[in-house]
Every structure is written in structure tokens, then in C-alpha cells.
Amino acid sequence: MGNGHYFGDGLSYLNPSDLKGRLIAIEGTDGVGRSTHIEMLQEWLEVQGYGVITTGWTRSSLMSKTIEVAKQGNILDRWSFSLLYATDFADRLEHQIIPALRSGFVVLADRYIYTAFARDLVRSGDPTWIRNVFGFALVPDLVFYLRIDVDTLALRVIESNGMNFWESGMDLRLGADLYDSFKKYQALLIEEFDKMAEEFHFEVVDARKPPEEIQEVLRAKIEPVLKNDRRELQHRDVPIEASLT
């Protein structure tokens, strides 16, 4: 990261200016192959000798169970949901992502704050609040957006795990059944991701291509980011305490 910076009002008790590693996020709707590609990237990077950690949406030790319970139908309002995700993210940011970056790891994030932005916006129509909430997030060095059209996506999801309640946005009652709702909901999300791709300069990758081809594109974009890192960081060896001001 070199001089890492926060998306908005950051963690005022944590100075992000000495993060040696690199933060790479992969965004995209459900079923575009994010986790497959993260696995392949991790393998590729580790073979080259990079330390890699992966972090995924709702996977924090603090919140994963709570979010599961919430999804059973115990919480239905938009704020609580967005805040549960934000808490999960904050927990991972402070306990996984920042420590790893400080030690020079490459952090591969399966989904990032933009997922929260899209989901909240589709439910509220208001982008301001959710972006303020995630002000404490680090801006990644690279954001990939695995883009897919909603028709291909629907086929893929049915072929693999099937459609579920939340991926179909059933809380929004957009369609008569899972299938209709899924398509409408995912189309709205894709629309938001497309808009954000321009606003936040995502690297847009066509997720309909074969995985090997996609990997090539991802790797080609990641390489210069890592090289940059090495050159810049030769003389950095500040103890952890010094950055905890």
C-alpha cells in the first residue's frame, strides 16, 4: 500500500501510512467465480514467494455466526443488515487485513465495500449513508470487477448451487418467484456495479470467458502493482508501535 489511505472518515486511532503489503479486492455479483480465481491467484503468488492471506465477506470470527442467525429472518431492516456487514468488515480490517498489510502480505479480498454499497443502494436509493459508514475502509490498490450479464448468471447459478433467498433479494419482493426475483435483483446489482466501475476505476474483467483466460488478465494487472511494491519498500522497517499513534 505504501501510503495507505482511508475511503472516508478513517480509523483516527490507526495511522495507515506504513502498510507494506498490497490489498487486492475482487468484486462481482454472486456466482461469477470470485473464490475460484482467488484460490488460483493465491497459488500463483505463493509459488513466487509472496505471503498471501485471503479474506472474505461475512467471514470474521466476531460476526459470521451472527450474520447467519440474522439471515434466518431475525433481522429484516436495511440498516441492521448493512451494519452487520460493516461490523464484520471492520473486525476483519483491524484483525486480519491491516496486520497482514503491515507485515507485507498480499491480501486478496473476496468482495469488498462495493458489495455493501450496491446492496444497500438497491434497498434504499440513497448512496450517502452507506458510503459514510464504510469511511474507515482502506482504499484497495486494485479492484477487479468480474462482470457478467444477468442471463448467463442465472444459468450458472441454477447449474451450480441453485438460487437462494438472499441472492434472489427475496426481502425486496421484486418478482413472483425465486427465478424472477433473482434476475431482477441481480440486474439491479449489476447496474450499480457498472456505475461504480467508472466512479472508482475498477478493472473490469469479462467473467464469461474461460477461467484460464481470466487468470491471465488478472495476473497481468497484478504484476506491476507488486513490482512497484518491492522497489518502494526496500528501506521500510518501522516497528509496529510507531504506527499506532
Add this chain to the structure above:
Amino acid sequence: MTPPVLTFDQPHPFPGKLIIVEGLDGSGKSTQLQLLQKWLDSKGYNVFFTEWNSSELVRETTRRGKKSKALTPTTFSLLHATDFANRLYHAILPPMKAGMLVLADRYVYTAFARDAVRGVSPTWVRKLYNFSIRPDMAFYFKVPIEVAIDRLLGGTRAQFKYYEAGMDMGLSQDITESFRIFQSRILAEYDKMVSEYGFITMDATKNIEEQQNEMRQVVAKALENYRPKRGTHGKRALFWRRFVLPKSE
């Protein structure tokens, strides 16, 4: 399709009334709010009560996080905001929309004060809670720190709780001393908010009945033009009318 955006910056548009109390632990605010509720119940109002950090789902997580001491200032703040959002949606907005009275023991100002003291950006916390609604009346029970300590230690609680004393901040090894430093800083934050949010400041060193009488006077005045709405007459309201309601009230 999307509901209107609520905002803390303006008065809420609902027919109900929201009355909240703030103050340090040991300021007596909860006692006062309970007495106020008794009185409002006895008057036949339909009163709803909600308190800080009490929604089932989040309380469990907070407890777990506190136990393992894994909470950071930011996750601590976000968990409380989640709890609040959940209560706002389930416990505050429905009665407010239906035109009833809602009493809240602690409100967003608790977060503004505590989180700022823990080192979270004050601007961020305020933006975080921007989905909330502004209360109609906010009572602040102001008490000197020593009085709060005496009340807590002299009462049912023999010792302070870890987070209540701000032990996570490493202010002091001694829990009473840590409580004193931490709560003093919260007190300073409250004092700053008095004019920012128009708190009704109560002298919490006065005796209980005196404070309660003042509080009832203020509330009575504020409710002059309020028309209570009731669906059914609950058992409690009937009970009070028939047996307990003193003539003076």
C-alpha cells in the same frame, strides 16, 4: 419502491413522541425514566420503553466480543449501531408512526460520547447514526463523577464492569480509577452536546421525587397538544385508574 430517507438532522414527521434520557451510569436516569413511565401509564397513555444495547441478536454478539476482549473501538461502535438500528425498526418506529409515546433509556448521544472517548472520529459516529430520528425531548441527568461512583459502589454493584470502566483503553490498572478517568471524559462529551442538541439538563444530585416532579412538569407541558391514540385499553391502564391513581395527578 424505496421508503423515504429518515434523517437525524430534522424533526421527525411522526405523530408519536419520543422522550429519551442520557447520563452517566449511576446518574439515576433509569430510575427517573421508570417513574415517568409509571406516571404516563397512570394517565392512560400507551407507553413503549426501549433501552440501549438490548436487542436479542446483537446483545449476544456484544457479549461474546466483550468476553474475548476482541472488540476494537470501531467494531464496538458498529455493534451498538446495529443494535440501535434493529430497535429503531422494531421498537421505536412502529409506535411512533402509530402516534404513541416511546421512552428510551439512552439514545444515540450515548454512542456519540462513548465512541468519541474511545477514539473513534466524532464526525463518523454522527454520520453513522444519521438514519435515526431526533427525539422530541432529551433529558440529561448531570451528576458529578464522585457521586456516580459512590452510588454505583454503594448500590447493588460491588464492582465496575470492564467496558463500563473503559478498562479496554488502558487508562489505569485500578478499575475504580479507570472508571473515574473514562467517565470523566464521557461527562465532558455530554457537556459539549448540551447546547449542540438542546438537552434538558437535570440536576441529578437532587433527591428522586424532586427530580421526578420537575421532569413531569416539563413532559406535561410538552404533551399539552398531544392527543394520545389507543387501540385497546390495556389491563394496566384500567388497574391504575381504578385503584392506584392518586388525586393529585
